Structure formats: C-alpha cells, structure tokens
Amino acid sequence: MQFELDITGSEMNEKVAQLIESKPLDEVEPGELLLTLDQVTALENLLNVSFPKGLEYFMGTCATY
Incomplete structure (x- = not known):
C-alpha cells in the first residue's frame, strides 16, 4: 500500500x-x-493528520531547482 501527502509551503x-x-x-x-x-x-x-497504524513510513525528498 502506498499513499502520498504533499506538504506545501516553505x-x-x-x-x-x-x-x-x-x-x-x-x-x-x-x-x-x-x-x-x-x-x-x-x-x-x-500536520494535524492521522496515519494508519502498523505501517512503515518513508519521507521522500527531492532537490529543488
């Protein structure tokens, strides 16, 4: 299972x-x-959110140009 949450704002x-x-x-x-x-x-x-329990979570980071 995978889901994405984009975090906006510097x-x-x-x-x-x-x-x-x-x-x-x-x-x-x-x-x-x-x-x-x-x-x-x-x-x-x-972030004032709830993530499903029992999963592994990764944070993806990318370079900005």
Whole structure:
C-alpha cells in the first residue's frame, strides 16, 4: 500500500526538515528516509493528520531547482 501527502509551503517544509533531519531544508539530501515511530507521531501532530497504524513510513525528498 502506498499513499502520498504533499506538504506545501516553505515554512511547513522547513518545520518537517527540522523534525526529520534536524537540519535546514536546503541541507537535506534527495532520497527516501525511513521514519521512526516517534517521527511519524511528531509528523501527525505537526500536520494535524492521522496515519494508519502498523505501517512503515518513508519521507521522500527531492532537490529543488
């Protein structure tokens, strides 16, 4: 199963980068990052969403041009 959630807005993307990688968005390398349960819970709170339980979650990052 796969679903996608696009995070829009530079301020929110910056908050997510700090939460997941503990660094500014412009220092996050492109790729996929496996999220820990704590990171998923923190993202749910930050984004005000509920993710299905019992799944593995990855955060896809891409380079901006």
